[in-house]
Amino acid sequence: DAKTTQPNSMESNEEEPVHLPCNHSTISGTDYIHWYRQLPSQGPEYVIHGLTSNVNNRMASLAIAEDRKSSTLILHRATLRDAAVYYCIRISNAGGTSYGKLTFGQGTILTVHP
């Protein structure tokens, strides 16, 4: 299974930026990096994904290291609603058995303080 490593937990203050790291040192050239988050009592929610270049959307930014062995999800101004478990997931582009399947790790529990 494609493996990523994330810190178990992180804390932030409201309205401050949050940088959530993810290590994927064994990533292959065609693997995408996806981020999902899960708020309490809800299903996971797609946040952002990327391959090589940094990506921005309305929710967050994704910074991918030049060697692609790590990435960072950036929440520019944390709000209390951003308190969730954040999952960094590698998705192989090898086809077949990787389709339709997300391999979740334990994720990072983000606590946001008022």
Add this chain to the structure above:
Amino acid sequence: KAGVTQTPRYLIKTRGQQVTLSCSPISGHRSVSWYQQTPGQGLQFLFEYFSETQRNKGNFPGRFSGRQFSNSRSEMNVSTLELGDSALYLCASSLRRDSTNYGYTFGSGTRLTVV
């Protein structure tokens, strides 16, 4: 547009019984995946359906099965329920099978309690 709808939201069953859970994907989405979430094991992939065929399967016993209908709605069935089957069951849909460059949309899940 409507999201992924899972029914029922909560379910209590007795050991040995069977249960059927339902998932209606986002309109136009043809890939439906199922996941089990427990405190001990986290989120684990059960199986994926596309065009009414199971295309991918996780490491679960044969008591766990599913199907997909022509309108892409999907059901999963668990037979001979065990206490350890108590979990949150999540359904996710996607426009395409190739998930590498697309995101999945998850439902809120069905909370199954086996007593």
